Amino acid sequence: MALFLDSAEPEAIRAAMPLGIFAGVTTNPALLSRIPLADQLEHLGEIARLCRKTLYLQAHGSSVEELERHASLLYEVAPGRTVIKLPMGREGLLACQALRARGVPVCLTALFSPLQVAAAALAGAHSAALYVGRVSARGEDGVAVAAQSRRVLSALHSSTRLLCASVKDPPTLLSLLEIPDADVTIPPTLQEALLSHPGTAEALEAFRAAARSRPPATP
Numbered sequence: 001m002a003l004f005l006d007s008a009e010p011e012a013i014r015a016a017m018p019l020g021i022f023a024g025v026t027t028n029p030a031l032l033s034r035i036p037l038a039d040q041l042e043h044l045g046e047i048a049r050l051c052r053k054t055l056y057l058q059a060h061g062s063s064v065e066e067l068e069r070h071a072s073l074l075y076e077v078a079p080g081r082t083v084i085k086l087p088m089g090r091e092g093l094l095a096c097q098a099l100r101a102r103g104v105p106v107c108l109t110a111l112f113s114p115l116q117v118a119a120a121a122l123a124g125a126h127s128a129a130l131y132v133g134r135v136s137a138r139g140e141d142g143v144a145v146a147a148q149s150r151r152v153l154s155a156l157h158s159s160t161r162l163l164c165a166s167v168k169d170p171p172t173l174l175s176l177l178e179i180p181d182a183d184v185t186i187p188p189t190l191q192e193a194l195l196s197h198p199g200t201a202e203a204l205e206a207f208r209a210a211a212r213s214r215p216p217a218t219p
């Protein structure tokens with residue numbers, strides 16, 4: 001299992017990566033929408049300097065050629081540690097084949113069903129990004145769909161990683177962490193659930209009080 005940070009904000013990445021709990025950073029065009037198109041490669045370069053681990057960068061385009069062209073630019077941001085995200089669909093699958101032939105790992109993204117995860121696996125994708133929170137928002141049980149997707153990958157003996165994305169709350173995060181061998185990406189706002197607990201705060205306050213009440217050292 002690997003945990004990723006779903007963010008394109010340098011400050012969030014700078015604060016999170018040194019904690020040692022994240023295997024890398026995932027981004028998408030929505031997370032980058034405040035950055036003018038002309039500045040996006042430079043912005044991603046900054047992210048690559050702040051995160052020395054795996055980067056998931058999403059290509060966009062309305063044809064296979066456009067997807068491939070954008071993917072090539074993105075891959076050069078951090079070659080060897082970048083996974084190119086491609087939107088699921090015919091163009092995405094065709095671009096996936098072209099990129100795989102060049103040794104570029106691909107994550108098929110915006111997946112909502114185990115069948116789409118199966119297609120990503122059969123296409124030889126490095127990973128399959130399932131939008132768990134949005135699956136739930138559509139009335140299904142997102143965690144159950146993620147668990148079923150993971151079982152499908154096992155049944156296919158696939159090495160494709162399941163990347164659970166669109167995670168909105170701590171209980172969902174915890175349920176996803178219970179799925180064997182599933183990766184999860186979380187927004188910076190969910191980090192606190194991993195670091196803090198009211199009980200920890202109380203224990204630390206008690207330690208501080210004990211330290212304050214200690215008698216002064218004898219000279």
Ligand code: G3P
Pocket residue numbers: 006026027028030131133134165166167185
């Ligand atoms: O990175 C893709 C995914 O996490 C999208 O999440 O919050 O837009 O549903 P969200």
